[in-house]
Amino acid sequence: MKIAVCLKQVPDTEAEIKWDIPSGTLKRDGMDSITNPFDEFALEEALLTRENYDGEIVAISMGPDKAADVLRNALALTANSVQQLSDPSFAGSDTYATAYVLAQAIKKIGDVDVVFAGKQSTDGNTGVVAAELAALLGWSQLTYVAKVRSIDAGGKKIVVERAIEGGNEVVEAKLPAVVSVIKGINEPRLPNLMGIRKAAKVEIPKWNAGDLGVDAGKVGAAGSCTKVVEIAVPPPRGAGEILKGEIEDIANMLTDKLIDLKVIK
Amino acid sequence: MANDVWVYIEHKDGAVTPMSFELLGIGKTLADGFGSSVCGFVVGEKADDIAKEAFAYGASKVYAVEGAEYKGFRADAYSKAATSLLDKHKPAVALFRATSQGTDVAAASAALLGFGLCTDTLGLAVDGGKMKMTRAAFGGNYTVSVVNEKAVPQIATVRPKAFAMPAKDESKSGEVVKEAFSVAEADLNTKVLEFIQSATAVNLVEADIIVTGGRGVGNEEGFTLIKELADMLGGAVGASRAAVDSGWIPYEHQVGQTGKTVKPKIYIACGVSGAIQHLAGMRTSDCIVAINKDPDAPIFKAATFGIVGDYKQVVPKIIEKFKGKLGR
Numbered sequence: 001m002k003i004a005v006c007l008k009q010v011p012d013t014e015a016e017i018k019w020d021i022p023s024g025t026l027k028r029d030g031m032d033s034i035t036n037p038f039d040e041f042a043l044e045e046a047l048l049t050r051e052n053y054d055g056e057i058v059a060i061s062m063g064p065d066k067a068a069d070v071l072r073n074a075l076a077l078t079a080n081s082v083q084q085l086s087d088p089s090f091a092g093s094d095t096y097a098t099a100y101v102l103a104q105a106i107k108k109i110g111d112v113d114v115v116f117a118g119k120q121s122t123d124g125n126t127g128v129v130a131a132e133l134a135a136l137l138g139w140s141q142l143t144y145v146a147k148v149r150s151i152d153a154g155g156k157k158i159v160v161e162r163a164i165e166g167g168n169e170v171v172e173a174k175l176p177a178v179v180s181v182i183k184g185i186n187e188p189r190l191p192n193l194m195g196i197r198k199a200a201k202v203e204i205p206k207w208n209a210g211d212l213g214v215d216a217g218k219v220g221a222a223g224s225c226t227k228v229v230e231i232a233v234p235p236p237r238g239a240g241e242i243l244k245g246e247i248e249d250i251a252n253m254l255t256d257k258l259i260d261l262k263v264i265k
Numbered sequence: 266m267a268n269d270v271w272v273y274i275e276h277k278d279g280a281v282t283p284m285s286f287e288l289l290g291i292g293k294t295l296a297d298g299f300g301s302s303v304c305g306f307v308v309g310e311k312a313d314d315i316a317k318e319a320f321a322y323g324a325s326k327v328y329a330v331e332g333a334e335y336k337g338f339r340a341d342a343y344s345k346a347a348t349s350l351l352d353k354h355k356p357a358v359a360l361f362r363a364t365s366q367g368t369d370v371a372a373a374s375a376a377l378l379g380f381g382l383c384t385d386t387l388g389l390a391v392d393g394g395k396m397k398m399t400r401a402a403f404g405g406n407y408t409v410s411v412v413n414e415k416a417v418p419q420i421a422t423v424r425p426k427a428f429a430m431p432a433k434d435e436s437k438s439g440e441v442v443k444e445a446f447s448v449a450e451a452d453l454n455t456k457v458l459e460f461i462q463s464a465t466a467v468n469l470v471e472a473d474i475i476v477t478g479g480r481g482v483g484n485e486e487g488f489t490l491i492k493e494l495a496d497m498l499g500g501a502v503g504a505s506r507a508a509v510d511s512g513w514i515p516y517e518h519q520v521g522q523t524g525k526t527v528k529p530k531i532y533i534a535c536g537v538s539g540a541i542q543h544l545a546g547m548r549t550s551d552c553i554v555a556i557n558k559d560p561d562a563p564i565f566k567a568a569t570f571g572i573v574g575d576y577k578q579v580v581p582k583i584i585e586k587f588k589g590k591l592g593r
Contacts, residue, residue, distance in 0.1 A: 011403075013522060013542055037523055095372075096381035122522050123403060126384045128422075131340070131372035140454040141340040141373060144365050159458070163517065164365040165470065167463040173455040183523050184516035226381040229397065230410035237548070240555075240568040250572055251582035254554065255590055257570060261552060263473055263530040264498055264591065 001055030001153040004106055005046040006117040006130075007074060008036040009067040013122050035070040038118025041181045043074055044188040045148060046116045053151055056080040058112075060105050062090060062098060068204040075199035076191035083109070087209040092221025095124075099132035101219060104212040106137060113153050115178045119144060130180035140177035146185055151175070268301040271328070271356040271418065273347065274319055275366050276307070278337050281315055283430065284471060286322035288360045288423055290431035291389055293323050298391030299357055304328060306359075308346040308370075310336040313441065320439040323431045327439065328354060330446045334453065338366055341454050344373035349446040352378060356418045358396050360389075363422040364470065375420045382420035383411050385526065387427050387549060395419065404522060404545035424549070425470050426528040463517065474500030474531045475550075477520060479543070480507035481536020481557060481576065488514055490580050491535055497584060497593055503527070503547075505537050521546035535576040539564025556580065 012032040035043075046057045059074035061067050062085040071082035085105050093101065106112050120127030134141035146163035149170070156175040161168040163182055191199075209216055217223050243250045258264065272292040275285050292303040305319035305327040312329035319327050330346040347370050351359055359374075361367035363385045375382040388399030392412070398421045399410045413419040469475060476495040478488050488502065495502045503525075504518040520527055522542040532550035537543060539555070539562055547553070548567050555568035556576045565571045572579055587593065 013404075094381035095384075096376060096379070099376060125402065128368060128372035128375075128382065128384055131369055132376035132381075134340075135344060135373035135376035141344075141369065142455070143340070143369055161461070162365070165468050168461040170458040170461065171455050172458050177454075182516075183519075224381060225413050225415040226383065226411050227414050228409055229412050230399075231402075232408050232410075234401070234405065234408045237553075237567055237569070240553075240565060240571050242565070242571040242573065247574065247578055247582050250574070251579065251586045254570055254572065255583060255586040258531060258552070258554070259590060261531065263552075264587075 001049070001053050001113045001151070002109070002111050003046045003049055003055055003057045004109060004112045004115045005039075005043050005057060005059045005074070005079070006102055006115065007039045007043065007059055007061045007070045008118070008121050009033050009061065009063050009070045010036045010121050010123040013037065033066065033069065035073055036118050036121045036123075038120060038122070038181070038183065040118075040188040041183060041185050042116040042118045043077060043079070044186045045179070045181055046079075047077065047189070048186060049114070049148070049151060053153065055153070058083060058109050060085060060102070060109075062086070062101055064091070071204050072199045072202065073191060075202055076195035077189065078195060082204060084204050084206045085212065086206050087214075089209050089216050089220045092224065093219050094224035094226035095126050095128050095132055096226075097219040097224045099129050099136055101212065101214055102129070102133050103136040104214050105207060106133070108207070108212060113175050114151065114158065115176070117178065117180045119180050119182045130178050134178035137176070137178065140173035140175070142171060142173055142177050142179045145179050145181045148179065148185075267355060267357065268299045269354075269356040270296040270299065270301060270303045270358045271306050271351070271360070272303060272324070273359065273361040273367060273370065274305045274307045274315055274327075275362055275364060276309060276315055279309055279311060279315070281318060284362070284425065286319060287425065287430055288362060288428065289319065289323045291423070291428040292360055293431065295358060295389060295391055295396060301357065302326065304356070306347065306350050308335050308343045312443070316439070316441045320437045321433050321435050323437070325439050326442060328442045328444065330444055332447050334448055334450060337457050339453060339455050339457065340369040340373060342448050343370050344377060345448055346446050348374045348377045350444055351418055353444065359418040359420045361420070361422045363424050368422050371420055371422045375416075378416070380413060380416040382422065383413070384422045386421045386423045389421065389423070396421070401545075401549070404541050405548045406541070424526065424528055426530075427549075469501050469503055469518070469520065469525045469527050472501035472527070472529050474498045474533075475503045475520070475527060475529045476500055476533045476535065477503030477505065477537055477547075478508050478514070478535050479505035479537030480511070481538070482508060482513065483536070485513040487536075487577075490577070494533070494580055494584055497587055498531075500529075500531070505543050534564055535580060537564050538562045539567060
């Protein structure tokens, strides 16, 4: 089985994000970067799939030079190969342009049975790239996956549980498929020291726009039809009121205030 | 008609809830801005009953694709049918709720039409003949407004409860426009085998009231009190990542950056410190109540009403008072 996994480098979720509002760019200086937390579950699911069914894992990441770190981490976790998708023209790509570049890479890798991705990234938070990728490839679109029940590469079939509103939907789908996973699907393992050392020496292979046969007019800030027209700091929430006094009085005040909102039925 | 604003009407096996029609309200506001009409669009086995309700909530027309293959939701079937409608009629705007179904169809339809979309939108306005879509970015520390310059329609998924429900008027009617579009079973990729109802039936995203427990709740038993308050108010139980990672409550309850993003009318946070990752998931709630022992907890900065105290003493008092005042 050939398993691809999409990884994104994001600012550390503990980091304070600073945005240069006039230029619309992130102030990345001194900011720590990590693998998108949801993508760690995707990578672990790829590793579990390989353990259960055999196969090879190709990890890909679209991003600037520095994003090679997330692929090095994937190698340390024993991904069979990695491929960085990097080109100055990719900068500023919207979700469609990103899905398009990823689709070109998946096609170039060839014979992929299943693509794992995280539900969303913790920086952009759009949560739609996996679905767009499935639509562009014409493959099964399996989002919000909480459990992979079985994968039959020979019979070209996968059965998953999707965590949607109110419960889990059990879906049987044809392979190839794009599977986006949620937190809790597994417990991501940590790389061992040997793996980290080995991966540190590897030159991360790169594909640029030309390698991928990407139409330059469809990617990057220029090619994306979604344009950012304004970045702002949201108005602060109005100063809150600290209720003071004896617990009895506080509980009285609060329940009055909440009942006044006319929300409680 | 060109310039019309379309609203995707979500249903489950033909069943709708009032929330299915939520976006017809903001859809009408946008249509007024464009000088056009707000219309619903539906993909399903049968559309007439759904259309009737859509008219009551303000749709002037409903566009529909019907067929046996659309009985239950399937991303590929629904997206292809939705795309056929959008491509043929080319409305200016198509709005979807940012639910699992709405997001799946919006993303795939946009991709099939060849452009991006704006997701989990909190603000919508007509600006210079285009729709300006505003969403939160980076944990809600910034808002970003985008315009889809070349896209027809501009597609947005909208955070549930971001806009007021439209009024319902049963006397209103409209025209149902049915378009033929079928997908052969053999060409579909997915088949739903069964639906396993969640034991706790958590639907945080739709809840008007959420009572959340954090690290300060201390243990699994602590959530009994949280649940008691939530149940009494007809609300849902939320949890911070710390509480979920401690194994006190399942992940489906988690609110925050790696959990659900919610916008209830009342959010009561008990023993939640208010880390930026948690705030990212709930800071747009209408009214936030924070109960925490630590007066310096960051949650108080986001709170409408704050109570410095131990939830174990405060929550039972609140329950007692509500019982008396609400007669429960």
